[in-house]
Amino acid sequence: MVYRKTNRPEQYNKKPVHGPKTSNKPRNLARENKLKIMVLGGLEEVGRNMTLMEYGSDIIIIDIGLQFPEEDMPGIDYIIPNISYLKGKERNIKGVIITHSHMDHIGGIPHIMPKIGNPMIYTAKLSKGIIEKRQEEYRQAPKLKFHVIDEKSNIKLGNFRIEFFRVNHNIPDSFAVVVHTPDGTIVHTGDFKIDHSPVNDIPADLNRIARIGANGVLGLMADSTSAMEEGHQISETHVGYEMEKIFEMCEGRIIIGTFASLLTRVQQIITIAESYDRKIMVEGRSMKTNIEIAHKLGYLKIKPGTIISSDNYNSRKNPDNKMVVIGSGAQGEQNAFLVRFANDEHKYLQVKEGDTIVFSSSVIPGNERTIQTLKDTLYRKGGKVIHNKMMDVHAGGHAKKEDLKLMIRLIQPKYYIPIEANHYMLKINGEVAESIGIPKENIFIGNNGQIMEFTKNNGKLTNQFVPTDYVMVDGLGVGDVSNIVLRDRRVMAEDGMLVVIATISNKDGKLIGNPDIISRGFVYMKENKKLIETTRMKIKKICEDNDTQSKAFDDHLKNKIRDEIGQYLWQQTKRRPMILPVVIKV
Amino acid sequence: MVYRKTNRPEQYNKKPVHGPKTSNKPRNLARENKLKIMVLGGLEEVGRNMTLMEYGSDIIIIDIGLQFPEEDMPGIDYIIPNISYLKGKERNIKGVIITHSHMDHIGGIPHIMPKIGNPMIYTAKLSKGIIEKRQEEYRQAPKLKFHVIDEKSNIKLGNFRIEFFRVNHNIPDSFAVVVHTPDGTIVHTGDFKIDHSPVNDIPADLNRIARIGANGVLGLMADSTSAMEEGHQISETHVGYEMEKIFEMCEGRIIIGTFASLLTRVQQIITIAESYDRKIMVEGRSMKTNIEIAHKLGYLKIKPGTIISSDNYNSRKNPDNKMVVIGSGAQGEQNAFLVRFANDEHKYLQVKEGDTIVFSSSVIPGNERTIQTLKDTLYRKGGKVIHNKMMDVHAGGHAKKEDLKLMIRLIQPKYYIPIEANHYMLKINGEVAESIGIPKENIFIGNNGQIMEFTKNNGKLTNQFVPTDYVMVDGLGVGDVSNIVLRDRRVMAEDGMLVVIATISNKDGKLIGNPDIISRGFVYMKENKKLIETTRMKIKKICEDNDTQSKAFDDHLKNKIRDEIGQYLWQQTKRRPMILPVVIKV
Helix, strand or coil: CCCCCCCCCCCCCCCCCCCCHHHCCCCCHHHHCCEEEEEEECCCCCCCCEEEEEECCEEEEECCCCECCCCCCCCCCEEECCCHHHCCCHHHEEEEECCCCCHHHHCCHHHHHHHHCCCCEEECHHHHHHHHHHHCCCCCCCCCCEEECCCCCEEEECCEEEEEEEEECCCCCEEEEEEEECCEEEEECCCCECCCCCCCCCCCCHHHHHHHHHCCEEEEEEECCCCCCCCCCCCHHHHHHHHHHHHHHCCCCEEEECCCCCHHHHHHHHHHHHHCCCEEEEECHHHHHHHHHHHHCCCCCCCCCCECCHHHCCCCCCCHHHEEEEECCCCCCCCCHHHHHHCCCCCCCCCCCCCEEEECCCCCCCCHHHHHHHHHHHHHCCCEEECCCCCCCCCCCCCCHHHHHHHHHHHCEEEEEEECCCHHHHHHHHHHHHHCCCCHHHECCCCCCEEEEEECCEEEEEEEECCCCCEEEECCEECCCCHHHHHHHHHHHHHCEEEEEEEECCCCCCECCCCEEEEECCCCHHHCHHHHHHHHHHHHHHHHCCCCCCHHHHHHHHHHHHHHHHHHHHHHHCCCCEEEEEEEEC | CCCCCCCCCCCCCCCCCCCCHHHCCCCCHHHHCCEEEEEEECCCCCCCCEEEEEECCEEEEECCCCECCCCCCCCCCEEECCCHHHCCCHHHEEEEECCCCCHHHHCCHHHHHHHHCCCCEEECHHHHHHHHHHHCCCCCCCCCCEEECCCCCEEEECCEEEEEEEEECCCCCEEEEEEEECCEEEEECCCCECCCCCCCCCCCCHHHHHHHHHCCEEEEEEECCCCCCCCCCCCHHHHHHHHHHHHHHCCCCEEEECCCCCHHHHHHHHHHHHHCCCEEEEECHHHHHHHHHHHHCCCCCCCCCCECCHHHCCCCCCCHHHEEEEECCCCCCCCCHHHHHHCCCCCCCCCCCCCEEEECCCCCCCCHHHHHHHHHHHHHCCCEEECCCCCCCCCCCCCCHHHHHHHHHHHCEEEEEEECCCHHHHHHHHHHHHHCCCCHHHECCCCCCEEEEEECCEEEEEEEECCCCCEEEECCEECCCCHHHHHHHHHHHHHCEEEEEEEECCCCCCECCCCEEEEECCCCHHHCHHHHHHHHHHHHHHHHCCCCCCHHHHHHHHHHHHHHHHHHHHHHHCCCCEEEEEEEEC
């Protein structure tokens, strides 16, 4: 594993470490009357997207997402953006704009909104519904305030005037943001693809995008997630054609795993199932919730009777060739439907011969092996798996190289700012822009927190940073898991630990009885009695060689136990368990 | 993560748990005079390949590999085959055949050979060299005995007569094994591809394979690793053409990361570098060792002066456009060259603007995220990365669907036994065979250890098993890490642990002083003083409510602390640290 050198996790809300000292109270107001853009998250990862724009004392926020933990962060649930820079500036925040309701754009809302004064959220109708529903899970989080927007909205937020245009993605109601400032216009695409034939959604309005471009755009911040891929992104409609082939072919049950948030996909499956006269069971809590909200708000078309609940499932009334199951878990997520289904842990449904399981999603890097195991289990029980390397049963939600070129050509920005991906993807996105004429010096490949400054007609990627250190969420704790805690978890995961307890008499400084040894995750103690016994004797000897009663002696003794026993166990086993010496004085 | 239900790790050399009781001493010798094939590893994973063939009392072994650990096995170095079935049968082992010298076919040798009486190893010249070199790292392992084979060898091992035919792979001297038994011939392909234009290797001898097939083959055991992929595997020569384009194009240094074991790739790079008048630096210990052995044995052609050592590297004498570096680490392996290079941890070489880094290997599932981080670091420092999704800079070493069909057509086996992959890949390989006419009932999709029986013209996949539980290697320990140890490691990795020490007076059973609390990996104690203090008070209360001096009381008290404190901390933090109560009686 490659441990990251940058971006060490730090405590929540610590003082900015490399933020400019002048930022809280500007000394020179005239000098501050320029546009500053700070991307707090999304320039070094796919996830925890959050962008600040500041003009004078006015601040707007675009998206507040979460990121799933890196591999060297055991036990961490997720990571949210670091908002240290906003401390003391809560009143300056004129609004929060949410481009669409995927977790990497909304996931930080319950934790962050109460800390920034719960400002108004500007977002589309469906996004509002999904954000509100999720907020219910956080009892202590405040009630959110919403202003619903669409392509006709024109909103004044302090120094900013905001418009929106439709883009396509894997969920309806995805919008790009047009931010007019006194010094020029910035366009933020959010996550986008260009789909001329989207499903149950309106195509990206190329004409309007062109008009916005014609009026002059200073900077374009553009999605880099699929910038490495050649060509155009597949249309959602094409996925439908492929899905139909599966429905045509299969005589057994069809089980489709996808993300609960891919609502356009869900619509496709529903429509096709209806045309093939199959009933649908929806499985997985988030899948049920999302479908319920989207349906209620008019974003899903479902005929009455199409969806049946698992309680009413009856294999005689609902034969296999008349059934479809839509469920979560195509990434092999523990406790998600597909995994419970594969492992016979679902109340009503088990894999059986004749089942066709469709993985209708991409594989998130890091999940490959888990998905392999899931496929193994499904095949072992007679299922057959179809995934997107075999058929186009998934269309990505992000612009590929040619889509990016189209957006750049229409917007004609002076500056180009790749966002929403790892560094190397940003660079490749930058190369795409360069290949069609954006000058290299006008392409800003920034890091999280790196301040970009714009004045009339001019932009600059400065060398100043606001803090963006990881804020980790673990259970109820937000930012309370430090680097030290993580390091200890990693050490114990690798080689376990050993607690050594020596009881020392206060009277004469002598060891009482034998030292106790407790080990976990190191060796199986029952089968390694000899090793434990020689270790105990070594500890005894260390204690006996050190009989003094001074206070400093305790630390000295502990260090000696840690060092010498650590070295001995390394020699014997080539393992380095964490050694915790405890000295009890009685 | 999906935890596997089968194949729980067990102690090394434990008694067979589901092996037939009659197996050690056959009661009916006539009944035993049939061929039994037991695949100990390679039917549920890519790795730890090992196959036993037994006829009467004679046993031969094909390959003794290792497997890299699953994601739920923190701290484990690797897994080797379980040889419980061979206990007491050491004298029956007539020989060990090694198809080629990749770790998933040779990695278990140092651990297993001394336990099975160190029988003769039959393998090709290069494989012998590599196995011998690796053996030097294991001081206590015995000196191995070798019999070098080639395509002309014809060896009698008890009831077995063994021949070999050449196949292609990513390392020269890869052989398939033809095992003639009194009841018929079994062919074991080892890892193979069909390459009509291999590099520095002899093409698979299709003519000879056809002749073997013409003489009648009872069973074909065939590599399934790339059975999911359509078409034919790419020829190594094609990779050369692509590599040449990179050499043509690049004006800076070219750094190529690949596996140390892909010796055909290394040959390509050397030849191309020589034709472009570039010098080569070889980096990474295993890379250096393999090149040295292969060169010494005549398997690599290198002109004198082509390779320069890093000590002699001089950026004036060796300008960037005259340099190539070949190194290990294209999987992002910690401590491997490419990672040290990226992180400025290499003595002489650092990434710089103008470097082109070629990842000339496939991505092993599970490494995707680590490789992304590596790419990020390389791009951040000015490097550019080329990988096999952009250009054909890698050719797999395994047969794709069409290659498998060719092998089946030539061998014309009665029975087909997919090997060397996860279960779902075996199934897909089986479907390939079925698609060209092998009857479904003659295709054996087995599990590790599942006994296959063959008599003249007839084969059967029985429901009997020999043990194949995981044998894990962790440091010097082989098989001493149990399920319990692993479970503890996982728990501590997730939420850390808490040691609670209560000192109780022997006189009156009363608590002395305050209980001690030590925690690691749970919360940062300095910032959670209040939580720790309330926890301490709770423990104190538990101890005071339970003042009795009986022995049973200790366990009762410990359980009470574990349960009540565990529940309290879950409520407060939604984390479940491991709680270790210690009661000291003085």
